[in-house]
Amino acid sequence: MAAAALLIAAVPAVASDELPDGGTALVQVHVPNEAAIVALAETFDVAEYKRVEADGTLTIAVDTTAPERAELRRMGLRIGDTIEDATSRAAAAAERDAQRAEDERAAAWAERGVPKSRAAVAPRGETVIQRVDRFTNYAGTFLYVEAHNKATVSTGPTSFSGPTLALSYAGADGVYSAATEVPRYIDIQTAPDTYMFHRLLVRLTDAAAKIPVSELTVRVASSSGSVDTGKAREWPGATLPPMAAGYQQGFFNRYQDPTENRAQLDKLAADFPNLVTAVNLPHLSPGYQRKAMGIVGLKTPYADQTSNQGSLGNVGDDPTQTAAIRATQALVVNTKAWGHEGGNTVSVELRTPAGPNAPLTVSVTGADIVVGLAGDAAGAPASKTADVIAAIRASAPASELVTVASYRGNDAQGIAQPTAKTLMKDYLNAPPHVQRGPFQQRVYRIGAVRDGSKVGVFFTCQTHAREWTTGLTCVETAERLVRNYATDPATKRLMDNVEVFIHANGNPDGGHLSMYDFAGQRRNMVNHCAFNDPVGRNQWGVDLNRNYTEYSRWDGPWVGASADCTVDSYSGPGEASEPETKNDMWIADQYPNIKFASNMHSFGGYFMWSPGAYMNDGKRTTSPAPNIGVEKYFFEAGEKILGRIKEFRGTVITPARTGPIADVIYSGAGSSADDHWYRKGIIGYGFETGADKFISTSEGTEQIPTGFQPPFGEAGPGQDPRLAHEGRGQAMEFASGNFGMIEAAYDYAMDTTPPRTSIEVSAPKTVGAPVHFKFNWDDEAGVIRYTTDGSTPTLASATYNAERPRGLGEVLTLAAPGVHEIKWFATDIKGNQSAVQTQRVQIGEQGSVGGTVPATLSLAITAGSFPPFVAGVARDYEATSTATVTSTAGNATLAVSEPGHLANGAFTLPEPLRVELAKTSWLAPTSSEDVGVTYKQMIKDTDPLRTGTYSRTLTFTLSTTNP
Structure with missing residues (x-):
């Protein structure tokens, strides 16, 4: 099999006095003083760089030609290191061009699909779409995509390499949009940094936003040739029943301090003793007081x-x-x-x-x-x-x-x-209604039945003092439940079947300090530092959400809590050292009917759960991640919660900010969510109010942060007018989210049905190829346990897991010849268990089947082209092309004819053409394999060149001795 390639090179027609100089080099030049720099700048290309040496001389950078460097030496100046030259600059340009080619290839494949010869053949390929969500909020309609690429690898503590990923989307017509590059998401808290996945938020055009979500398909392509497609789903997807007409809400008109929150809830308990019980917690806080x-x-x-x-x-x-x-x-x-x-x-x-x-x-x-x-x-x-x-x-x-x-x-x-007479101060400025001294924290039990027989939901707010909207959220939740009990059937159904525990101010002392003295206060007011001076009065306190007992700083090298008493994540002198922490844990211990819990924080708009921490072990080892069936439940219940948040004013907590704490925000060792989940088995969530505000309703995905204390009403001095009424809105919408969590608890309480699951297999029978299989959840989430040897699975059997954090369910493989019986059952979060199901697969010869392959030797050569030859300049020129080889033979050899000399009509170059093949022989069949071809041509400075095009046709031969 022979193929021909045409090699061409254009020679510019220029006069000898216009010939370009040789490549310049940026070099260090050592000069005696500033005057020398000024003098050099008049005739040389001096860069804006100067360094003073120990001996008082100066080092500057000058971009020079070879004659200019000789002139500098004649002037008595010493030339130091070369910073850049033609080679290094060409390398930088080549790197740029190579990456551009990667980007363009990924974009093209995302828009048009990957050629079949490059498609992935593994059960799941190099690139895997983990989720595709479409959501609509007050600003428009958006598409969120996560994809993991197995070829992305670490190349250093903070650097990664791997192919470019691009995404495109299409409706039912199959016409894909222009591609958009998908950036990597890197966790920079680990040491070294950790690649998590690629992700992108895209605003959909008006036309694309009208595509039914069931018809919206996303394709993510890698520049390496891997591709995956995924169907979009609506986020959040739950359909929620409306509240009754006249539903009451909005039980505050300003930010309130912890004393005011407690007083409002005390009054609610006094006014509605049939629905609310106030319970004093056993540990008094140290109090809003200082020496x-x-x-x-x-x-x-x-x-x-x-x-x-x-x-x-x-x-x-x-x-x-x-x-x-x-x-x-x-x-x-x-x-x-x-x-x-x-x-x-x-x-x-x-x-x-x-x-x-x-x-x-x-x-x-x-x-x-x-x-x-x-x-x-x-x-x-x-x-x-x-x-x-x-x-x-x-x-x-x-x-x-x-x-x-x-x-x-x-x-x-x-x-x-x-020093003049100096009055000592406690630097506390709260108004008289704020009690100085220890604070009596309370938890409020809310429900028609408050004897522990109903499923319990536990809300804690304002654990971090400066997060002002959160206390309002707890108070609003309580007020809505009680005030609407008699008029809203949905509220009555919940209150009759769920018991709600509300702890409105988990950090009352710090809350008062933040309100009146130091707005940035995060921690409580207890001083565990060795110093006690007023300069450091805003550095004291324990981060109560790092003071719990599970996966804390004291349990090992868990990340996200500090031993430094001046740091905002200071976890205290020991686990559960603080009375506020003890109170929170006491509630979880005292009321075993609590099955759901949420610790409310701000800001950023997050909805999260365990694992809440990972180790500083170089591997990013997290506290035990829930099984994929449990995490699927977290997402399913979460959609109802997030749907309630959205219905108030159109705020969507994005999929990127929904998931395990350690995966979507950071590691926080010793958090309440981990204490609830790992110590008590409580389904523990963590909210962050204050979703970033989308500031464009027409283009882009621009967002701005809201801060801990956004304007409650109209924006005042120093406040962003785009955040007017944001404080009230946040408290209101997350109170709606709390209602959604109570609805999820009600669903949990009423659930008596086992989950339905099914299996997908690549084939029930194969001649000898492995069988790949995975499980599906058909109605609700559950933990799937299975066997493959025909034995009946038990609670001790293997569990079906996720491929990776936030990943899809794993694809399992059976490869041993013979008959296999896969048996499985599922258990939902409530404990309802399905019957055992069975799937029989067979691997091995089942009969006779075959096919023939015709003898094929195929060779295709692309053309190569040299850059323009320059007369009077000695240089080695290089060009490349590609030989694409297909051979069904047992062996094959690739050869090229004698290259000879490039010719321009009757004129030929004095030096012969050289051709190098990256590969010349094969000992096995190959298909569509690209082989690099390099052409080299030496031009001497004395070689005569004729204006025009030099070229030569070469013959390439692909042959075999073992067809």
Whole structure:
């Protein structure tokens, strides 16, 4: 079999004085001073780069030709390293072009399909679509796609390589849209980073949005040739019954602090004792209270500032007021009484020495402490801060009022400076209705039957203090359930059959602090740090959602909780160390009828469940992931919950933000969701209110974050007007979501039907090929257990699992010859179990079947083309083409005729053409195999070139001795 290839190269017709110079190189040039740079810039291409060397000389970058480099040397300048040259620049361009080709190939295959010769043949190929969701919200209609690519691999701690993925979609007409590249989703919290999958959110055009979802098909193609298609499904897909006319909602008109939340729920319990019981929790919170505190002894007085770095800061250009010096002078004072119990009336004054060589004295009048600083021979202050500390501690009256210490463990060897009378402060500014001191947390049991006989749903809100919308969500949920009981049949049905537990403020102390003193407060107010100074007053506290007992920081290298008391994810001094955590766990322990739970957070718009953490082990090992049948239940129940959220004002919690905590947001060791699921078997969810706001209703998928405290009403100063009324909207829509969770609990309570499942096999009988099979859920989710040896499966049998996190169900394989009986059953989340089913498959010779293959030797050659030859420049030119080989023979050989010389009419090049084949022989059949062909042509600077085109026809031969 022979084929011919035409090799061409164009030679530009240019005058000799227009011939381009050789490639330039960007090199380092070492110059003596700035003047030299200015002089060079007049005649050389000096880049905007300069580095000062240790000897005072300067290193700059200059883009130069070879003659220019020679000139620089003649000028006495030293040329250093080459930064870029023609080779490196060509490599960068080649890399760019190669990636462009990858991108274009993926896009073309997504739009037109992959050639059959390149299609994947495995049960599931290299690229697998994991989900295709279409949703419509207030801004438009969108398509969300996740696809996993097995060829994507890590190439370093933070880098990955793999093919480009692109997606396209079509309706029933089969006409696919223009392709869009699908980016990788990388988890950057792990070490090294972890590739999860590729994902993309696409806005559908008006025409595409009208395509029935049952007819919408997505195709994802890889530049490597793998392709997968998937049918879209509506998200969220649940059909929800409407509320009765006159349904009551909206039981707040502003953000409320924890005291106000509790008062509103207390009143609800008092007004409706037949539906609500308030239960005091056993552990009082430490309370919205602080010891009063202050800092004295500084030349420039402390001015109430805070610092995350713990620095007292420099003051102007005064060398005596550097942060280091101020730290040696600072005297930290804490009152022994709480601020509201007298600490705020205590004052400390450091007076100028009474005279030369005056002694250090301490006197106390009522709550006023006066320190007379010692004087030196000139009467200047001579008391070190350490001396003042010792003197106050030695004074019994002063020690009854205060404790004193150096600043952050400093040696306090600085000279204490006179300080005017300074009143100690607890820095708490809440209005009088907020009680100072321990706070009595309550859980409210809501339902027509509250004896523990009904399935329970447990809601906790505002575990993180700054998340203001969440407390409102719990209060609104309670109000809706109680106020609509008599008028809304759907509410009455739920209240008659489900018991609801509402813990509206899981972090009341931090909540009050965030409301009135430090809006960014996330944690509670307990100080476990070694320091107790006002500079760090906004750094204290425990992240209560890292303080639980399952898969916590203390259980191993679980990621997402800190041992640093100044960090917002600080998990405390030990598991369940905080009374707020103990209270939450007490509720789960005290009421075993609780089967569902949700811990409400903000912001971002998430709906999540366990696993909530993974290990820092380089493998991203998560806490045990639920079986795919359980996770399928989480999604199914979640769609009802998310549907209720959407119905209030069109907000859709996206599929990307729905799923296991560790997969869709980050690892959070020691969370409530993991405590509920792993310790108690409670179906534990985690909400994040505040879905990102879509800001375009016509194009793109642009979104903006809402923040922890978005405008409740109209936007005020410093607030984004696009977020007007966002705070109220978030609380209202997630209260609707809570209603959906209660509906899911009701469905759970009423469920007495076992799940229906089925099996798909690649073939019930094969001659010898393996049989591949997978299971399907036909009505509801369930855990599938199976055997393949004909034995009856039990609860100890193998379970059907997901291929990977958020992946599809695995494709299983039977390869041993013989008859196999696959038996399976399913158990739903309630525990209802189906009957055992059986599928018989047979692998092995069943009769005679065959076919013939005609002898085939096929060879196709693409043309190659050199870049333009340049006269007067010595260079090796290179061109490439492809030989596509198909052979059914036992062996085959590929050869090329003698290349000879390229010719341009009567003119030929002096140097012969060279041809190299990437592969020349085969010991087995092959089909449509691409073989690289490289053509090389040397041109000397003295070789004469004729304007026009040089070419030569070559003969390639594919032959065999074993047909």
